[in-house]
Amino acid sequence: MGNEEDHYLLFLELLNETDNTTDLSYVVSNAAQLCSKKILNQFGARFIPVFYYANFLLSYLGNGLVLFIIYKYERLNTVTNIFLLNLVLSNILFASSLPFWATYHLSEWIFGMALCKIVSSAYFIGFYSSILFLTLMTFDRYLAVVHAVAAAKTRKRAYAIIASVTVWCISIVASVKELVLQNVWESPFNGLMCDESGYPEDTMERWRLVSYYQQFLLFFLLPLFLVMYCYISITVRILSTRMKEKCRTIKLIFVIIFTFFACWTPYNIVILLQAIQTHDSCSYSESLDYALYVTRNIAYLYCCISPVFYTFVGKKFQSHFKRLIATKIPCLKRHISLSSQSTRTTSQRTPHSAYEYKTDRQRQTDRNTHTQGGTTSF
Structure with missing residues (x-):
């Protein structure tokens, strides 16, 4: 009993010392601010599933069509077709995760721990690899047009396979974080959540910053600068030739650069603002969340339809598509002009597109160029 009284008196003494202290380091002036996400979550529950299901359907229809045309009319003996096939597969992998996320936003995560990790990883692997492809x-295309003679020696099937494997490896390594950090836990307000959890908050925050800067630098700035440099170089080279369709080609190049920039820039700016966020106000944080919902879906839509956009602006794939339509819908055959040559023969012997032209030096290396993979389709 005496020990208990001693302990109690000691406690009172320490309490009085704490109350009388004038050391300002004891004073905590920053109050923790909790932001209600109820309205934001309701907006996401209405907005995100619609976009995800629409992106899923568009991706499977568009990429499935490209995949079918490659299977029916093309062969995987060209560099372009190998890259295009990998791009289609990466988009299909990415789109396959969208129905899971749409269901998740409608209610809660009902698919278990294993699928939480697998779907999260597939989502980012497909997303990252699509950008890189x-x-x-x-x-x-830059190599085939600007350095056509040298490219004839290097643009072989082995080069395409090694480059594709490298892209997949980079995408998998960049997505390992999702496999490790994603866990299923139960929220008292939102039910089962598939989210980054299970580690100290400072560790989680550090990994979030790594993800933000990785996304912005490696999967936006670097591709954007490379795409702009390549297409500007292609445009300069085309302007120096006597191509008959010079104006049409330059317009297509401008459309590709503008579309890439318009779809990806807003999303990555929002990501950067989240990474360097200095405002603690709920209204600022909520505005960023709304902006992320909208800009992310624009970027995802471009990611899903890019193979269609990149292939059907070219004459060769337009010819394949017309032939396919004429075969499947005979009543439209008389309205579609088709070349008399076999499509497969044409695609193997004359793979030239709106980007392609011949210089005196190229005429000497045509046979090598055709046998080693041709030039790129546009």
Whole structure:
């Protein structure tokens, strides 16, 4: 009993010392501010599932059509077709995760821990690899047009396979964080959540910053600068030739650069603002969340339809599509002009597109160029 009284008196003494202290380091002036996300979550529950399901359907229809045309009319003996096939597969992988996220936003995560990690990883692997394959295809076009003679020696099937494997490896490594940090936990307000959890908050915050800067630098700025450099170089080279369709080609190049920039820039600016966020106000944080919802879906839409956009502006794939329509819908055959040559033969012997032209030096290396993968389709 005496020990208990001693302990109690000691406690009172310490309490009085704490009350009388004048050391300002004891004073905590910053109050923790809790922001209600109820309205934001309601907006997401209405807005996100619609966009995700629409992106899923568009991606499967568009990428499935490109995949079918490659299977039916093309062969995987060209660099362009290998890259295009990998781009289609990356978009299909990405789109396959969208129905899971749409269901999640409608209610809660009902698919278990394993699918939480797998779907999260597939989502980012497909997203990152899609960006890199778009960039790789642009760089390959640059080589085929600006450095056509040298490219005839290097643009072989092995080069395409090694480059594709490298892209997949980079995308997988960049997505390992999702496999490790994603966990399922139960929120008292929102039910089962598939989110980054299970680690100290400072660790989680550090990884979030790594993700933000990785996304902005590696998967936006670098591809954007490379795409702009390649297409500007292609434009300069085309302007120096006597191409008959020079104006049409330059317009297509401008459309590609503008579309890439318009779709990706807003999303990545929002990501950067989240990474360097200095305002603690709820209204600022909520505005960023709303902006992220909208800009992210624009970027995802471009990611899903990019193979269609990149292939069907070219005459070769337009010819394939017309032939496919004429075959499947005979009543439209008389309204569609088709070349008399076999499409497969044409695609193998004359793979030249709106980007392609012949210089005196190229005429000497045509046979090598055709046998080693041709030039790029546009």
